[in-house]
Amino acid sequence: MIQVDGLTKRYGPVTAIEQVSFGVDPGRIVGFLGPNGAGKSTTMKILSCFMPATSGVARVAGYDVFSQSLEVRRRIGYLPENAPLYPDLPVRAYLDFVAEAKGVARGARRARVAEVVERCFIGDMEHRLVGKLSKGYRQRVGLAQALLGDPEVLILDEPTIGLDPRQIAEIRALIKSLAGQHTVILSTHILPEVSMVCDGVVIINRGRIVAQGTEDELVAQVFPTARVELRVRGPADDVAGALRGVHGVIDVAPLAARDGGVGFLVESSRDRDVRGELVRLVTARGWSLIELHQVGMSLEEVFIRVVAGEEAEGAAPEAPEAGGAPAESA
Amino acid sequence: MGWRAVFKKEIRLYFASPVAYVVFSFFLLISGWFFSQIFLFYSDASMRSFMQPQFAQNLSVTENVMRPLFTNLSVVLLFFIPMLTMRLFAEEKKSGTIELLLTYPVRDGEVLLGKYLAALALFALLLALTLVYPGLVSAFTRVEWGPVLTGYLGLLLTGATFLAVGVLVSSLTENQIVAGFGAFGVLLAFWIVGWGAEWASGNLRAVLQYVSIPEHIDGFSRGIIDTRDLVYYVSAIALALFLTLRSLESKRWRG
Numbered sequence: 001m002i003q004v005d006g007l008t009k010r011y012g013p014v015t016a017i018e019q020v021s022f023g024v025d026p027g028r029i030v031g032f033l034g035p036n037g038a039g040k041s042t043t044m045k046i047l048s049c050f051m052p053a054t055s056g057v058a059r060v061a062g063y064d065v066f067s068q069s070l071e072v073r074r075r076i077g078y079l080p081e082n083a084p085l086y087p088d089l090p091v092r093a094y095l096d097f098v099a100e101a102k103g104v105a106r107g108a109r110r111a112r113v114a115e116v117v118e119r120c121f122i123g124d125m126e127h128r129l130v131g132k133l134s135k136g137y138r139q140r141v142g143l144a145q146a147l148l149g150d151p152e153v154l155i156l157d158e159p160t161i162g163l164d165p166r167q168i169a170e171i172r173a174l175i176k177s178l179a180g181q182h183t184v185i186l187s188t189h190i191l192p193e194v195s196m197v198c199d200g201v202v203i204i205n206r207g208r209i210v211a212q213g214t215e216d217e218l219v220a221q222v223f224p225t226a227r228v229e230l231r232v233r234g235p236a237d238d239v240a241g242a243l244r245g246v247h248g249v250i251d252v253a254p255l256a257a258r259d260g261g262v263g264f265l266v267e268s269s270r271d272r273d274v275r276g277e278l279v280r281l282v283t284a285r286g287w288s289l290i291e292l293h294q295v296g297m298s299l300e301e302v303f304i305r306v307v308a309g310e311e312a313e314g315a316a317p318e319a320p321e322a323g324g325a326p327a328e329s330a
Numbered sequence: 331m332g333w334r335a336v337f338k339k340e341i342r343l344y345f346a347s348p349v350a351y352v353v354f355s356f357f358l359l360i361s362g363w364f365f366s367q368i369f370l371f372y373s374d375a376s377m378r379s380f381m382q383p384q385f386a387q388n389l390s391v392t393e394n395v396m397r398p399l400f401t402n403l404s405v406v407l408l409f410f411i412p413m414l415t416m417r418l419f420a421e422e423k424k425s426g427t428i429e430l431l432l433t434y435p436v437r438d439g440e441v442l443l444g445k446y447l448a449a450l451a452l453f454a455l456l457l458a459l460t461l462v463y464p465g466l467v468s469a470f471t472r473v474e475w476g477p478v479l480t481g482y483l484g485l486l487l488t489g490a491t492f493l494a495v496g497v498l499v500s501s502l503t504e505n506q507i508v509a510g511f512g513a514f515g516v517l518l519a520f521w522i523v524g525w526g527a528e529w530a531s532g533n534l535r536a537v538l539q540y541v542s543i544p545e546h547i548d549g550f551s552r553g554i555i556d557t558r559d560l561v562y563y564v565s566a567i568a569l570a571l572f573l574t575l576r577s578l579e580s581k582r583w584r585g
Contacts, residue, residue: 048433052582069582074435084426088346089339097342100335101434129346145430 001026001153001183002047007056009042016042017207020056024200026152027180031194032187034204035307040187041081043204044157047185048078061152074103077151081158083142087131091122091141094130095148102149112148120144121170135162143171154178156186160193172197191300201299205307215299222302225250225267227295228275234287236262242281248272261290332436336444337451340418344452349417357410357456364402365463368395392477392553395467400481400551403460404488404544408517411489414452415496416510418445419578423504438578446497446571453489457482477553484550487563488543492517494570501577517543 002024017039255263344350379386422428496513524542
């Protein structure tokens with residue numbers, strides 16, 4: 001539904017994005033993830049036909065965003081960063097204008113506007129001026145205008161920014177409910193949001209795509225081994241030796257001692273959960289187990305690893321560990 | 331149609347913000363003052379013509395009331411029109427709403443048309459309100475309506491040209507003050523450029539005279555519709571709107 005190929009955008013000497021390529025299948029929700037200034041908004045501005053790319057191709061619903069802009073614009077709903085709206089119009093009048101601009105048939109306008117008003121929970125604000133709304137309501141009006149016209153593709157730039165926790169939950173549920181009939185690409189820097197809402201993830205950093213896939217794929221890609229952190233009261237060398245003997249364990253690295261126990265980072269192959277065996281081993285030997293938990297499996301860890309890895313690569317070659325997790329100083 | 335949506339939105343915004351009210355109030359206040367002064371002067375002159383009948387033959391309403399009124403109003407427009415147009419594109423650029431407007435399935439030409447026609451409609455309404463003045467005159471004396479109508483046509487064309495220039499300048503900046511003063515500057519320049527014709531000769535003189543705005547207003551207020559004047563206004567409007575469209579479209583291809 002969205003196909004981006006080798007997209008590059010330069011503002012004079014500054015390169016905002018370089019050789020960005022990714023695809024989104026119909027009916028999927030993809031999260032566009034990256035630190036501030038990574039190029040998320042630039043990519044979305046190009047996809048929404050607001051701004052041309054310096055080079056590369058982007059297609060939405062099979063139409064080129066540059067040469068078939070009008071066809072693309074008939075099929076997208078766009079929520080730009082910070083939801084720019086007309087402050088002097090009442091919410092209802094504003095949405096009427098959007099419905100007409102998007103070519104919603106005259107007879108259907110009233111019903112369509114009422115529908116998005118209900119979906120975005122702005123019914124009680126219909127007659128207020130947009131400029132008098134709180135940030136959260138403004139954001140929801142922005143989302144409502146994107147949904148008008150029932151577009152196939154939704155491009156949402158930070159849709160939950162400025163909302164309170166309850167509103168965030170409502171909007172996430174709303175976006176999730178769009179899956180299937182709509183293709184959604186949303187940018188965010190809130191990592192759990194992606195896990196909760198999206199089917200797939202594209203991570204962008206300093207204008208380049210550094211990873212993409214489903215969350216599980218990314219975790220498997222970045223962390224090829226499962227890792228368990230474990231603390232035991234017992235003789236360090238014996239414990240390490242015993243742990244190495246467990247079937248499936250690939251490596252055991254010592255961690256700093258704490259709480260009167262010795263710590264180890266145990267790496268094992270992904271397809272084998274060694275936690276149960278580790279517990280049995282430790283207790284059978286008469287050592288006491290203080291702590292045991294799995295590490296480095298969340299999208300957050302993936303993001304930090306991928307983005308920090310990039311930064312370290314580009315910044316200082318003599319400090320390869322800069323920004324890396326201190327736990328794995330093996 | 332997309333332009334209708336934009337047109338309605340712009341009209342709403344003119345009246346939702348104080349812009350329309352402020353411009354209307356002051357324009358009517360100032361034009362009313364001009365009218366009353368001109369009319370008082372005229373009635374005073376009519377009184378005196380009782381004593382000295384040789385003056386009476388010069389006392390035509392068209393020549394002594396409507397013509398100076400139209401000339402004065404066209405000068406007032408020079409100041410007021412930029413205030414109507416300055417927000418049209420500059421405000422949308424500044425607030426970022428242009429990003430949504432240009433990503434709706436509405437052609438750039440329709441966006442421009444909607445905005446221009448909204449400003450033009452507002453101006454036409456403003457002009458229609460000044461019809462009170464010839465109406466008042468007709469309560470006291472006979473008015474030749476032909477020259478009044480051509481005079482209004484002249485004002486309408488002048489205003490439409492000013493609006494087109496204002497829209498063009500507004501599309502070039504995101505600063506409303508720059509848009510307002512820029513338009514005023516351009517219009518003033520075209521207003522006074524004709525003065526140079528006094529000292530020029532040959533082709534230069536002809537060109538300076540032709541591009542000068544006041545040269546083309548006068549005929550209308552005397553009841554003359556000259557095709558040269560019509561061509562001047564229509565081509566100026568077309569050129570300004572064409573350049574505006576180019577400046578809008580350039581957003582789509584300029585890297």
